[in-house]
Amino acid sequence: DTGVSQDPRHKITKRGQNVTFRCDPISEHNRLYWYRQTLGQGPEFLTYFQNEAQLEKSRLLSDRFSAERPKGSFSTLEIQRTEQGDSAMYLCASSFAGTFYNEQFFGPGTRLTVL
Amino acid sequence: QQQVKQSPQSLIVQKGGISIINCAYENTAFDYFPWYQQFPGKGPALLIAIRPDVSEKKEGRFTISFNKSAKQFSLHIMDSQPGDSATYFCAASISGNQFYFGTGTSLTVIP
Numbered sequence: 001d002t003g004v005s006q007d008p009r010h011k012i013t014k015r016g017q018n019v020t021f022r023c024d025p026i027s028e029h030n031r032l033y034w035y036r037q038t039l040g041q042g043p044e045f046l047t048y049f050q051n052e053a054q055l056e057k058s059r060l061l062s063d064r065f066s067a068e069r070p071k072g073s074f075s076t077l078e079i080q081r082t083e084q085g086d087s088a089m090y091l092c093a094s095s096f097a098g099t100f101y102n103e104q105f106f107g108p109g110t111r112l113t114v115l
Numbered sequence: 116q117q118q119v120k121q122s123p124q125s126l127i128v129q130k131g132g133i134s135i136i137n138c139a140y141e142n143t144a145f146d147y148f149p150w151y152q153q154f155p156g157k158g159p160a161l162l163i164a165i166r167p168d169v170s171e172k173k174e175g176r177f178t179i180s181f182n183k184s185a186k187q188f189s190l191h192i193m194d195s196q197p198g199d200s201a202t203y204f205c206a207a208s209i210s211g212n213q214f215y216f217g218t219g220t221s222l223t224v225i226p
Contacts, residue, residue, distance in 0.1 A: 040219070042216030042219050043216045044216070045214050045215065048212070048213070059213065091158050102210075104149075104161065105161075106160065108157060108158050
């Protein structure tokens with residue numbers, strides 16, 4: 001399978017715990033995006049990388065959220081001290097910057113439940 | 116503040132009918148307007164996209180109509196099929212950087 005993959009697909013955690021999600025983009029894609037999607041809403045942009053550089057992070061929801069893409073390949077999204085309001089689907093997408101339409105390919109998402 | 120406003124929230128169409136979903140935006144710097152289709156438990160998938168230098172783009176049964184002066188764009192699904200039943204999102208972006216999504220339209224096509 002050469003699509004975007006995310007791990008884990010589901011995560012249940014207790015309030016106050018830290019969680020980390022992984023995204024593996026399509027191999028030739030240099031851009032990687034993280035989104036949050038809550039029930040009945042559209043994806044909400046969080047941050048994105050071009051290669052290993054994080055080009056936008058002002059829309060991360062709070063300082064509890066951080067993302068890395070250390071070698072320009074896979075990325076991780078970490079949420080520290082989780083709160084019940086963090087329960088959502090976390091989506092990753094990748095694209096190749098420079099194509100005319102910059103088509104994003106989304107992964108299946110990681111569903112987080114904070115108890 | 117919602118950068119992209121989408122309507123209707125839900126839509127029921129008979130098989131063979133036309134489904135129309137509308138979106139509006141304010142930021143004139145947006146230069147890329149994609150539409151995504153999402154099935155339950157899946158990530159969104161790109162359907163069709165348009166740049167503001169054209170007023171219409173058609174791919175198969177899917178057409179985007181774009182009105183730059185009104186800052187509106189819409190998705191038309193011709194000959195709607197039960198398999199089109201899904202949630203549709205419009206979005207807008209500046210040069211493929213940050214993307215802003217609408218709130219989604221749940222489409223149900225009745226056989």
